[in-house]
Amino acid sequence: MASFDSIVLFGDSITEGAFAAGGFGFLLADAYRRKLDVLNRGMGGYTTDWALPVFEQVIPKKDVQPKIRLVVIWFGANDAVVPGFTHHVPLERFKTNLGTMLSMLRDPSSDWYHTPEQTKILLVTPPPIEEKAVAHWLATAFEPPFSMDRKFANTKMYADAVRAVGAERGVPVIDMWSAIWDAAGQTTEGLGQFLPDGLHLNAAGYKYAYDLIVETIATNWPELKHENVKEVFTLWENIDKENPRPSLQANRLP
Amino acid sequence: MASFDSIVLFGDSITEGAFAAGGFGFLLADAYRRKLDVLNRGMGGYTTDWALPVFEQVIPKKDVQPKIRLVVIWFGANDAVVPGFTHHVPLERFKTNLGTMLSMLRDPSSDWYHTPEQTKILLVTPPPIEEKAVAHWLATAFEPPFSMDRKFANTKMYADAVRAVGAERGVPVIDMWSAIWDAAGQTTEGLGQFLPDGLHLNAAGYKYAYDLIVETIATNWPELKHENVKEVFTLWENIDKENPRPSLQANRLP
Numbered sequence: 060m061a062s063f064d065s066i067v068l069f070g071d072s073i074t075e076g077a078f079a080a081g082g083f084g085f086l087l088a089d090a091y092r093r094k095l096d097v098l099n100r101g102m103g104g105y106t107t108d109w110a111l112p113v114f115e116q117v118i119p120k121k122d123v124q125p126k127i128r129l130v131v132i133w134f135g136a137n138d139a140v141v142p143g144f145t146h147h148v149p150l151e152r153f154k155t156n157l158g159t160m161l162s163m164l165r166d167p168s169s170d171w172y173h174t175p176e177q178t179k180i181l182l183v184t185p186p187p188i189e190e191k192a193v194a195h196w197l198a199t200a201f202e203p204p205f206s207m208d209r210k211f212a213n214t215k216m217y218a219d220a221v222r223a224v225g226a227e228r229g230v231p232v233i234d235m236w237s238a239i240w241d242a243a244g245q246t247t248e249g250l251g252q253f254l255p256d257g258l259h260l261n262a263a264g265y266k267y268a269y270d271l272i273v274e275t276i277a278t279n280w281p282e283l284k285h286e287n288v289k290e291v292f293t294l295w296e297n298i299d300k301e302n303p304r305p306s307l308q309a310n311r312l313p
Numbered sequence: 314m315a316s317f318d319s320i321v322l323f324g325d326s327i328t329e330g331a332f333a334a335g336g337f338g339f340l341l342a343d344a345y346r347r348k349l350d351v352l353n354r355g356m357g358g359y360t361t362d363w364a365l366p367v368f369e370q371v372i373p374k375k376d377v378q379p380k381i382r383l384v385v386i387w388f389g390a391n392d393a394v395v396p397g398f399t400h401h402v403p404l405e406r407f408k409t410n411l412g413t414m415l416s417m418l419r420d421p422s423s424d425w426y427h428t429p430e431q432t433k434i435l436l437v438t439p440p441p442i443e444e445k446a447v448a449h450w451l452a453t454a455f456e457p458p459f460s461m462d463r464k465f466a467n468t469k470m471y472a473d474a475v476r477a478v479g480a481e482r483g484v485p486v487i488d489m490w491s492a493i494w495d496a497a498g499q500t501t502e503g504l505g506q507f508l509p510d511g512l513h514l515n516a517a518g519y520k521y522a523y524d525l526i527v528e529t530i531a532t533n534w535p536e537l538k539h540e541n542v543k544e545v546f547t548l549w550e551n552i553d554k555e556n557p558r559p560s561l562q563a564n565r566l567p
Contacts, residue, residue, distance in 0.1 A: 062370055062371055062373070063352070075346055075347065078339050078342040078343040078346060079343050080339075080343075082339075082343075084339070084342075085332050085334075085336075085338070085339035085342070088332040088338075088339070088342075088353065089332040089333050089334075089336075092329055092332060092353055092355070093329065093356065096350070096352055096353075098317070098350055099342065099346055099350075101346070102347065102544075102546050102549070103548070103549060104548070104549030104550070105546075105549055108557065109549065109552055109557055109561060112557065112558050112561035112562075113546050113561055116316055116546075116562075116563050117316055119316070137549075145554060146549075290356075292356050292367050292370075294357070294358070295356065295357060295358030295359055295363065295391075295400075296358070298363055300399060303362065303363055303366065304366050307363060307366040307367055308366075308370075309370050
């Protein structure tokens with residue numbers, strides 16, 4: 060608990076890895092230090108189907124302190140496996156599941172209703188995959204080996220779907236699919252520098268997530284830029300040294 | 314909020330910097346991902362005097378979900394400035410202040426009482442300082458420049474005091490003063506590789522904090538080792554694919 064409002068990062072392994080060396084999670088946590096907690100709610104291998112019951116538990120029900128100021132929702136990498144494999148979630152249901160998360164937050168009759176003023180939402184598209192590298196990883200990193208269950212074109216379809224849901228529902232989208240594909244020169248060969256196993260991002264790849272999140276916050280909600288959020292506990296220079304206690308009361312966003 | 318129990322890192326700038334690249338905060342956060350949040354409650358320039366009113370606000374009052382499983386208390390670097398300078402806290406009051414934090418947590422009549430079973434405590438000694446580098450940093454990094462206000466021998470006295478409080482109160486101490494001094498070959502020249510500005514740790518220095526914390530947890534409270542804490546939301550392999558919802562209920566430490 061410990062009384063800071065938060066940014067929640069909700070997603071699959073690409074989010075779970077956010078606090079590993081080079082992940083974007085600690086870049087955000089450091090940017091918002093003294094101000095907001097950045098909470099890692101990434102769960103490796105999860106799809107939106109399995110994420111929904113978890114969402115009900117990680118999002119508090121209304122009017123609870125401390126408050127979530129931003130939810131970053133990043134799924135699709137596993138939903139996009141081809142039909143017949145365990146993780147597959149049909150495209151329409153994937154879109155519906157994302158829509159359900161948005162409605163849980165935005166429908167005033169929802170137990171999890173959070174006002175747009177208090178809680179911002181970002182959707183993120185799954186990055187492109189490099190099929191050869193993924194096939195190698197699945198075949199060698201697991202005992203027993205996994206069969207190849209992903210296609211570049213499928214992941215792209217799910218990325219498009221995230222963008223469509225964002226557009227329909229008025230939620231900004233961090234387009235990691237396009238950012239990484241463009242940075243890769245739109246070539247399969249170029250992907251390896253951002254996706255060492257063909258699926259998960261390294262520091263160079265995560266840097267795009269960090270930069271896009273920061274930029275999108277700045278454009279849409281400048282009050283949430285880390286420079287504009289006040290420290291919860293004031294800078295030491297501002298403590299009234301003669302009578303410290305009043306200046307040591309927590310500052311909160313309205 | 315978002316419903317994970319937590320590890321709270323409470324201290325001055327050496328803790329505030331814990332999530333910068335190379336900090337120990339994200340090493341801990343990654344080790345405990347899926348299991349516990351690691352919350353940065355470091356405040357640059359703070360002494361134990363100013364930390365006490367903050368402690369009252371960051372530690373919840375009893376029986377509140379989610380629970381704090383470990384509090385890491387790391388002060389002294391600023392308390393140890395020489396008398397006459399703003400940050401100075403006399404040695405006896407420094408010890409009393411630390412004792413007050415411990416009593417807030419451990420005295421059954423305290424509003425902030427947390428049982429030893431539920432909430433572990435670690436004290437950490439301030440690292441040694443390299444006086445020449447600190448003098449240079451204070452004179453050049455600030456406008457107007459700060460006067461030199463620290464002594465190697467004073468910081469050592471406050472490190473000794475932290476160890477004494479830990480011994481008196483039965484709280485394990487992470488001895489960063491000794492760890493860094495020994496790693497520096499017990500020479501002033503050797504300190505620079507861990508303390509680039511003479512006061513704050515770099516990644517090489519923070520690694521000692523991470524390793525000592527992990528080791529101390531393993532020795533004293535093996536149930537809190539990250540390997541032994543269950544994921545709050547189960548590994549995807551353990552989801553009952555036919556009937557997912559029951560397997561997606563949060564797992565909590567007792």
